[in-house]
Amino acid sequence: MKFVDEATIEVIGGRGGNGVASFRREKFIPKGGPDGGDGGRGGNVYAIADRNVNTLIDYRFARLHRARNGENGRGSDQYGAAGTDIILRMPVGTTIMDAETGELLFDLDHHGQEVILAAGGQGGLGNLHFKSSINRAPRQATAGEMGHQRKLRLELKVLADVGLLGLPNAGKSTFISKVSNARPRIADYPFTTLHPNLGVVRTSAAHSFVIADLPGLIEGASEGAGLGHLFLRHLSRTRLLLHIVDVSTLDQDVDPVEAALEQIQVITAELNLYSEELGDKPRWLALNKLDMVDDPESLRQELIKRLDWKAPIYGISALTGQGTEDLVRDIQNWLDEQRRLQQEADEKAAGTFVEPDPRFDEKRQNIDTPPPAGTND
Known part of the structure; x- marks a missing residue:
């Protein structure tokens, strides 16, 4: 496998689903209240440090990583499903920097470390949230938010003593x-x-x-x-x-x-x-x-x-x-x-340090020191 220790990628969080303005419509219920559900959250883009990955070659060619959008809300109090997250597995020792500013964002220095590279947008609110005693039939709903978008520079620094x-x-x-x-x-x-x-x-x-x-x-x-x-x-x-x-x-x-x-x-x-x-x-x-x-x-x-x-x-x-x-x-x-x-x-x-007991070291030294020749001990 070719060794690659630098790569530039773009990550985009999923867009949140839109909320919906809907009203209950059933037989014998002529004036049903609002029942528009919220939109689903957009998917996040995660990075996880994996000791089984040795190189950044996967990101040399796959440079765009976009999470799924959240679903729109529906009537009958139905909320939209959240977008699917994306997990990018990177070698332990990868540093992640903003490609435009050069700012160090994350340092994946141990196995299993997980960070969010691009958060998905929040889903919009359905008209279910806007009802009140003076607003019995709200017709407003909000749109879902856009997911975060970043251009990142990845650098692999091997971990060795x-x-x-x-x-x-x-x-x-x-x-x-x-x-x-x-x-x-x-x-x-x-x-x-x-x-x-x-x-x-x-x-x-x-x-x-x-x-x-x-x-x-x-x-x-x-x-x-x-x-x-x-x-x-x-x-x-x-x-x-x-x-x-x-x-x-x-x-x-x-x-x-x-x-x-x-x-x-x-x-x-x-x-x-x-x-x-x-x-x-x-x-x-x-x-x-x-x-x-x-x-x-x-x-x-x-x-x-x-x-x-x-x-x-x-x-x-x-x-x-x-x-x-x-x-x-x-x-x-x-x-x-x-x-x-x-x-x-x-x-x-951290305030958890305990000074070693010198008596223990003396006992240890006595145990490790063999008795003089000719003794019965």
Whole structure:
């Protein structure tokens, strides 16, 4: 299936049915009262986040979505039927914006979330509602309201805990295929990744995280060069950026340290040019293809010395798996700590946070600590 992460659609709510002015007409009842019913409500256009949908391709070609109109009212106190609603299923992570103003309307960030894109119009009132002690035979009725109409721009931002970035052919696809269940296209030429690939990295039976592999960035990506700029928005939802750096070089005249520094500077500049928020996001370095370097540890130490880098720097080989287990384990621990801090902050904001009992931690520590050798305990 082709991956589509942008689409523009138009949604129109159904028009409400008209109310009717009618009077009761039965044998032996010469002066029956008003019995005109109301018109039915117009149908609504809903959007529902569905984790089973992965792309916006359905909305690339079907751009107009119009709900059914409500039925008109009838005599004999009969109300018109409501118009049928339309439900549009969209991937989790879809943002919905007004195409004319650019205003963010909805952010579908969890499965099952439901929002109304265009409300149907209210049905008109029949003359049944206008009768009173001084108006025994009302002849007025109101028309149904028009449904809301909007032109919307849909953008899909994949939901992942970790986003991979780097220059083309840095080894991102090889890395994600090694540590997760994703099976991206891998080849020895650049731009083999044409759309984001998601993989689940399972570190234990109860712990896992989602990692996203994006097309490689090149210099000028923030201004539209290459393919990666089309997908930079997907990095905005990640908690951590993992920057894969290719430290191998086949040219003997090129210093691998200088080449790695140049790669890091290019990606850093493009992130800052695209978004200040993206440039400030936590980013770890993974020096890849160490199996092709004569002295990988000295290269790593030289990079640490020359880089003003406060985040962790790892040396790995995505092809052989060297260093990937330690990297994945540390990412899982960092994500677990971030989730704990976020939950604590949310509970404090809601006023439901309870400070942990230090006595419990002491008891726990005593339980986990084995007794000294030679004791009977």
